Amino acid sequence: MRRAVIPVLLRTLIAAAVALLFIAPLLWMLAGSFKPDAAVHDDVQSLRSFVPSPFTLENYAEAARRTQLADTMLNTALVVLLVAVGGLLVNAPAAYAFARLRFPGREALFLLLVSTIIIPIEVIVIPLFMTVRTTRGIAEVVGERPWTIAALSVPFMAKAFNIFLLRQYFLTLPRSLEEAAYVDGAGVWRAFWRIALPNAAPALGTVILLDLVIHWNDFLWPLVICQGERSRTIQLGLANFFTQPPISWGSILAYAVIATIPLALAFLIGQRWIVQSLAGTGRRG
Amino acid sequence: MRGRDRIIAFTFIAPATALIALFVLWPVVSCFITAAHDAPLTQAELGDYTGLRNVNALIDGVSFRRSVRNTIYFTVLVVPMQTILALLLALWTYGTSRRKRALRLCVFLPTAFSLTVLSVVWKLMYEPATATGAGLFNGLLLAIGLEAQPFLTSTAQAMPAIVIMSVWQGVGLQMMILLAGLQTVPSRLYEAATIDGAGRLGRFVHVTLPGLAPTLAFVVMITTIFALKFFVQPFIMTRGGPQGATLSIVQYVYEAAFRQRDLGLACAAGVVFFIIVSGITGLLHGLVRRAEALS
Numbered sequence: 322m323r324r325a326v327i328p329v330l331l332r333t334l335i336a337a338a339v340a341l342l343f344i345a346p347l348l349w350m351l352a353g354s355f356k357p358d359a360a361v362h363d364d365v366q367s368l369r370s371f372v373p374s375p376f377t378l379e380n381y382a383e384a385a386r387r388t389q390l391a392d393t394m395l396n397t398a399l400v401v402l403l404v405a406v407g408g409l410l411v412n413a414p415a416a417y418a419f420a421r422l423r424f425p426g427r428e429a430l431f432l433l434l435v436s437t438i439i440i441p442i443e444v445i446v447i448p449l450f451m452t453v454r455t456t457r458g459i460a461e462v463v464g465e466r467p468w469t470i471a472a473l474s475v476p477f478m479a480k481a482f483n484i485f486l487l488r489q490y491f492l493t494l495p496r497s498l499e500e501a502a503y504v505d506g507a508g509v510w511r512a513f514w515r516i517a518l519p520n521a522a523p524a525l526g527t528v529i530l531l532d533l534v535i536h537w538n539d540f541l542w543p544l545v546i547c548q549g550e551r552s553r554t555i556q557l558g559l560a561n562f563f564t565q566p567p568i569s570w571g572s573i574l575a576y577a578v579i580a581t582i583p584l585a586l587a588f589l590i591g592q593r594w595i596v597q598s599l600a601g602t603g604r605r606g
Numbered sequence: 607m608r609g610r611d612r613i614i615a616f617t618f619i620a621p622a623t624a625l626i627a628l629f630v631l632w633p634v635v636s637c638f639i640t641a642a643h644d645a646p647l648t649q650a651e652l653g654d655y656t657g658l659r660n661v662n663a664l665i666d667g668v669s670f671r672r673s674v675r676n677t678i679y680f681t682v683l684v685v686p687m688q689t690i691l692a693l694l695l696a697l698w699t700y701g702t703s704r705r706k707r708a709l710r711l712c713v714f715l716p717t718a719f720s721l722t723v724l725s726v727v728w729k730l731m732y733e734p735a736t737a738t739g740a741g742l743f744n745g746l747l748l749a750i751g752l753e754a755q756p757f758l759t760s761t762a763q764a765m766p767a768i769v770i771m772s773v774w775q776g777v778g779l780q781m782m783i784l785l786a787g788l789q790t791v792p793s794r795l796y797e798a799a800t801i802d803g804a805g806r807l808g809r810f811v812h813v814t815l816p817g818l819a820p821t822l823a824f825v826v827m828i829t830t831i832f833a834l835k836f837f838v839q840p841f842i843m844t845r846g847g848p849q850g851a852t853l854s855i856v857q858y859v860y861e862a863a864f865r866q867r868d869l870g871l872a873c874a875a876g877v878v879f880f881i882i883v884s885g886i887t888g889l890l891h892g893l894v895r896r897a898e899a900l901s
Contacts, residue, residue: 336705339695340712343774347715349742350727362738365745411621418618422611430623437630439887443835443856444880447863447872448633448640454650479625509614538720540838541856545864556722560842563726570730577723588718 345371354380354574361570380575384562387572390579392551393558396466397537398583400473400554405532407478409525415479416487417513421499431488437481442542449476450545469552473543477536483528490524491517530587537584555580637880640873647867660874670875672850673858674882676765680854681833683769684776688829691773692780693822697814699781700788710785714778721775725842728771732757732843758844761851768839768852776832780825787821788814816900823897827890834883855879 348371353361355373358380364370384390418424419431442449453472460468498520499512507515518525543554553561559580563573641660644653664670699710716724733741735754744754757767795813804812815822837856840846846853846861859879863872 333705336709340709343712343778344715346724346727346731346742346774347719349731350723365740365742366749367745370742370745411625414618415622418615422615422618424612424615424619430619434623434626437626439831439884440630440634440880441831441835441883443837443859444876444883445630445633445637446856447859447869447876448636449629450863451636451640451869452629452633476625476629479622479629481626481630484622509611513618538722540720540722540841541860544860556720559722559726563729563842573726573730577726580723581719584720585718 350574350577353571354578356380356571358569358571361574380569380571381579383569383572384576384579387565388558388562388576389550389553390558390576392466393553393555394579394583396470396473396552397555399470401533401536403470403474404477404536405529407474408480408483408532409529411479412483412528413487413518413521413525414513416484417491417517419484420488420491421496421517422509434481435485438485446541446545449542453546465549466552469547472546473539473554474536477532477542480532483531486528487521487524490521494520533587534584537587634880637873637876640869641877643870645869645873647863647869653870656870660870661878663871664874664878669850669853670858670878673853673855674878676851676853677834677836677855679765680769680772680836681830683766684772684833684836685826685829687769688773688777688780689822689826692777692784692825693818695777695781696784696788697810700785710781713781716775717778719775721838722842724771724775725839728839729758729843732767734759759848761848764840764844764848764851768843771843772833772836772839776829780829783825784818784821787818790821791817819897819900820894823890823894827887827894830890831883831887834886855882 352371352373355376355378356364357375357377360375361370364372415434419427453476456468456472459471494517498516502512502516538556539554540556540560543557544560547553547557550561559573559576562576640652642655642657644656646653695709695713699706699713731742733739733744734756735741735744735748740748740754741757743757747754756763758764791814795817796809799809799813835856837854837860840852840854841857841860844852846857855875856879859872859875862875863869
């Protein structure tokens with residue numbers, strides 16, 4: 322009651338100003354991608370910078386014309402897909418074993434794997450490159466692009482962090498579900514594959530989403546591995562187009578928008594899916 | 607029966623363990639081995655054993671020391687700025703009103719973009735004013751009658767410019783983690799403090815801060831690790847320049863391997879970097895533990 326109208330208005334204005342600080346660069350990127358190059362430059366001294374007028378799609382056409390956009394996009398999509406699917410196939414069983422199965426050395430092995438979480442790729446990028454380089458001979462048989470896609474994905478399928486996250490989730494599942502399956506004569510595989518895995522959907526969704534974001538955005542490892550324009554990932558393609566004369570701000574921004582859209586879509590779709598599966602487990606429980 | 611169970615457990619863990627051993631553990635070991643050898647990029651096998659020669663070359667070289675200095679400079683600027691800003695934003699946007707939710711979304715939005723994309727966009731925004739045009743920031747400065755700034759093209763301004771962009775990009779994630787932490791502070795403590803006559807500041811100092819301490823320590827830890835690994839922003843925006851003013855350790859490692867074509871030197875730098883990162887991680891992990899004991 323004590324709060325008058327003016328302070329509320331003031332608060333809203335301050336909040337709007339801060340919000341604008343955070344989204345202005347993103348709006349500028351979006352607006353600039355739809356404007357003729359000359360207009361992007363001419364508008365920098367006015368608020369017209371944030372308005373896509375005069376409107377054109379020419380920047381997108383130019384970005385596609387001057388780069389191997391389709392190939393680059395396909396490479397990146399394949400890499401993130403392989404990491405996500407391959408990751409699920411190796412990490413989920415391992416996480417389940419650490420949560421439910423008994424075997425000698427379980428605690429020690431788990432500790433060893435979890436301790437690798439603190440080793441960032443930036444630290445081991447060169448020795449990892451040396452390891453992966455030993456398979457270069459395969460590139461001459463299968464071709465440069467398939468080799469590159471494998472080199473970008475296979476080393477990142479198994480992730481200690483994902484195993485850790487999935488194990489924590491498996492531990493929270495009630496044992497009674499699997500025990501019922503065992504009574505019905507199911508083996509360990511069936512109990513894992515048909516009971517535990519479907520029930521861990523929210524955790525699996527989180528892990529997949531993390532993998533998609535990390536590897537769609539990855540820059541350092543593709544920079545080390547990719548050779549040749551058609552083998553590049555989207556971030557590398559953008560970095561390269563960025564320095565390729567003639568420099569056109571409009572089409573650079575268009576490329577940047579294109580490099581963002583699939584990730585933004587995955588984010589939106591994935592988030593909804595995770596919320597849904599969370600709600601689903603809530604109803605079951 | 608028990609034997610069979612062990613075989614099943616083995617098939618569950620073997621693929622992931624083998625991959626992590628090959629692609630994480632072995633590279634760590636191989637990094638140390640390579641650092642002590644002569645290892646030109648063009649050669650598939652390691653050359654002569656050289657002991658500490660690569661490490662000495664590293665420490666004697668101007669650019670590695672500069673890259674360490676730059677990385678520390680960046681970290682020392684980014685971590686406090688980002689943590690304090692994230693804390694302020696979290697406290698401000700804690701709640702469910704529409705205004706708060708909208709603000710939260712806006713602050714979080716840059717985290718959904720790749721660092722490469724944002725570095726490219728910010729590089730264009732930071733462009734100096736020339737006869738042919740200017741970047742967005744200089745455009746705004748000129749429009750309100752101020753002097754244009756060199757930003758990324760000046761040795762003094764390049765790093766602060768990259769710091770501002772990095773804080774802008776990363777603060778949303780930290781804010782979200784802190785918001786989750788705020789939810790764990792029991793509301794009855796606030797009620798008790800209010801009954802005891804604590805004001806807003808008193809409640810913040812005696813309830814919020816101790817309750818949030820573990821989350822805050824965790825945020826400081828991951829922000830520090832992220833900062834130490836910074837690479838994409840300067841690599842895209844300045845290539846480490848001008849005159850090495852924004853050369854990061856990671857870029858030094860990359861260039862030692864692929865420009866100087868010396869894998870031994872690159873791995874020596876990797877070893878030093880590994881020691882720095884794990885040392886600081888260990889220290890900060892201790893901080894997190896103590897913060898957890900506190901609350």
